[in-house]
Amino acid sequence: MGDARAPSLTLLxxxxRSGKSRHAETLIEQLAPPWRYIATAEPFDDEMRARIAHHIDRRGAGWRTLEAPIDLPGALAGQPEGEPVLVDCLTVWLTNVMLSGADVATATRGLIAVLQAPRxxxxxxxxxxxxGIVPDNALARRFxxxxxxxxxxxxxIAGRVLFLAAGLPLQLKG
Amino acid sequence: MGDARAPSLTLLxxxxRSGKSRHAETLIEQLAPPWRYIATAEPFDDEMRARIAHHIDRRGAGWRTLEAPIDLPGALAGQPEGEPVLVDCLTVWLTNVMLSGADVATATRGLIAVLQAPRxxxxxxxxxxxxGIVPDNALARRFxxxxxxxxxxxxxIAGRVLFLAAGLPLQLKG
Amino acid sequence: MGDARAPSLTLLxxxxRSGKSRHAETLIEQLAPPWRYIATAEPFDDEMRARIAHHIDRRGAGWRTLEAPIDLPGALAGQPEGEPVLVDCLTVWLTNVMLSGADVATATRGLIAVLQAPRxxxxxxxxxxxxGIVPDNALARRFxxxxxxxxxxxxxIAGRVLFLAAGLPLQLKG
Structure with a gap:
């Protein structure tokens, strides 16, 4: 695949339910497998378990799944050179970091440092x-x-940024 | 109008208050009347009555209004060939279906089947x-x-999809 | 700067946290200073004071700041001819107007009249x-x-409208 597997960063x-995960899967499956899936969600309740199962069902052979609810920077740093990777998603990772009591600024800097040099x-x-409307509570506003x-x-720092609505991509950058 | 009245599906x-209904009216009024308006909202309280009255006031002669809070697939299937139709809106219809206790997947399949072959x-x-922020309650998340x-x-399945913001359309598809 | 300082209205x-204020500052700093900043936020609590301080810190020399939480039309009408002005933001101004008990329709008409003839x-x-999801309470829905x-x-009435997401502008008009 040569150039198609060169280092690059795409943000979706x-x-x-805008179809962003599915669109990311479609893009990555145009490259040669294996495809690495880094999940940030933790199955802490039935609703979440159902959502995760739904996502795993959708993905077929060729995918290798890895969980990284908090140490996403470490998980990314450990990915092999030239392999396509899908991180789903940053927002859940941020939630996990905030709930863990870790310093958000430090964690974010660590993540950005790794994303700046995709492998x-x-x-x-x-x-x-x-x-949406400004949330009532201060924690939701901070989040x-x-x-x-x-x-x-x-x-x-991304080379390409897509905005998804109703499953349709709109190119914001790249 | 020939081609202008050929079967086609546009999603707005x-x-x-993004101006999507008004933009839809503007598009449809470029075709020859009569224009059919299928309303899904039910005037169950004063706030809703005021909103509906505001919408009806805005539309003038040439419009024929029909209410279909639940049986939208049936209302669409009964539309005459070649007539321009505006459905306002799918999201209120979905709310009505969920509140009625009907099976959402079945209702949605029925609607999609009709929309796939616009008349x-x-x-x-x-x-x-x-x-917006993830809603607090499970029903809102499911909705x-x-x-x-x-x-x-x-x-x-739409041939054209527009995203409206501040009254301005952005073409996502078509 | 000649033409660059001609009357025109840009809506962002x-x-x-979509980067709209920062993008507006970047656009205005391409024109010759001084740049006028009309702030509509009032520092009524610590959270708001911190936000305002964060914004002021970011802007450097060349900026002249003026507060207009309610009489934004008057503040705009008093701006000198040919000077670049940034209003940040209309939504906070609207909140202030609603909380003050003033008539929103009248206030909005006054603002639009001034914005129609930028100096x-x-x-x-x-x-x-x-x-986002429809808010639970009627005041939030009205807002x-x-x-x-x-x-x-x-x-x-704007000559140019930009939609910002993740710091990236998308041109809706102009």
């Missing part, structure tokens, strides 16, 4: 969460701010 | 609701997921 | 708040409607 942004064609999914800042930081 | 997506130039309005899935399914 | 729309290159930032209507009215 969108709302809930293969990397695809990163993130939620846009700032387009919204942090998620927006993280999205901006990743978009700034 | 957008947030609350004239059909325009369908839907809300994008997934770009958000169902609305997103419905939008994806309709976008996949 | 986006969600929370220099004016840049106006506003939040898109209608892309969401009013904010959407205001955005449509400003977009209709």
């Amino acid at each position: 942004l969108g709302g809930a 293969g064609p990397w695809f990163v999914v993130a939620n846009e969460v700032g387009l 919204r701010d942090e998620a927006g800042r993280l999205n901006q930081a990743v978009a700034a | 997506l957008g947030g609350a 004239g130039p059909w325009f369908v309005v839907a809300n994008e609701v997934g770009l 958000r997921d169902e609305a997103g899935r419905l939008n994806q399914a309709v976008a996949a | 729309l986006g969600g929370a 220099g290159p004016w840049f106006v930032v506003a939040n898109e708040v209608g892309l 969401r409607d009013e904010a959407g209507r205001l955005n449509q009215a400003v977009a209709a």
